[in-house]
Amino acid sequence: MSNYASRRITISYFAAEEVCKMAGLPLDVPPQALAGAVEKLIFQFESDRQASSQPKAEPPKTQVVEANKNAIAAMVKGYQSK
Incomplete structure (x- = not known):
């Protein structure tokens, strides 16, 4: 059995606004879409x-940000189509 623990988090309006910008969504997107994207990340x-048992060299920050932007955009776009 996994060690799943439920947590309630609060993100700032500016963080939510950034997610909307990254995904090309309106600012009035349902909170469930934002919550799902954050949960998946x-x-x-x-x-x-x-999964990584060996330490890796830390990638440049821009690569990490771009990967997260693409992941959030894909998740939210998938939510929009439902």
Whole structure:
């Protein structure tokens, strides 16, 4: 069984606004879309962290930001089509 723990987090308006900009969404997007994107990133980060047993060289920050922007945009666009 996994060590899943439920957490309530609060993100700033500016963070939510940035997610909307990255995904090309209006600022009045449903909160569930933003929550789903954040949740998927958290689980993706945790699974990547557990999978890597050897330390890696830290990639440049721009690559990480671009990967996260693309991941959030893809998740939110998938939510829009439902």
